Amino acid sequence: MEIILREDVQHLGRTGEVVKVKDGYARNYLIPHGKAYLATEGNKRQVGAERSRRVERIALALADAERLAKDLTRVALAFTAKTGDGDRLFGSITAADIAEKLAAEGHVIDKRVIDLPDPIKVVGEHRVAIKLHPDVRPEILVSVTSVSKES
Numbered sequence: 001m002e003i004i005l006r007e008d009v010q011h012l013g014r015t016g017e018v019v020k021v022k023d024g025y026a027r028n029y030l031i032p033h034g035k036a037y038l039a040t041e042g043n044k045r046q047v048g049a050e051r052s053r054r055v056e057r058i059a060l061a062l063a064d065a066e067r068l069a070k071d072l073t074r075v076a077l078a079f080t081a082k083t084g085d086g087d088r089l090f091g092s093i094t095a096a097d098i099a100e101k102l103a104a105e106g107h108v109i110d111k112r113v114i115d116l117p118d119p120i121k122v123v124g125e126h127r128v129a130i131k132l133h134p135d136v137r138p139e140i141l142v143s144v145t146s147v148s149k150e151s
Helices: 023-030 041-072 095-104
Strands: 002-005 018-020 036-038 076-081 088-093 120-122 124-130 139-146
Touching (some): 002 023, 076 088, 076 095, 088 139, 120 139
Parallel strands (some): 076 139
């Protein structure tokens, strides 16, 4: 039986592909679970239209990510924090702190797309990548300075 996959199925195919499977597998598992539907002419046309819309959507997302990346490469963030011995911070600068500072400068970025494996805990300049799109990962400069110690 020929079916059209509605989602990626391991060892079978990717979304939108027309594949041949055994009748029982299609009727008892793939179709009832919403993973596929019958490969009729109407469904094949519908899949073609969905594919073209998906390609358009991906192209728009890439263009938006590239535009935002161009703006972000010019951004440099400055943080001041209290430090202890060896210029280590008492606290740390996290992805949420960076997202908040970016929002204050007019760039609304979700903290989950900021690629900061570990919080920043030392004074200095750090390059931080932002995952806007699988193909677009701009870096911003984050500089951390110590608060002046006045008695």
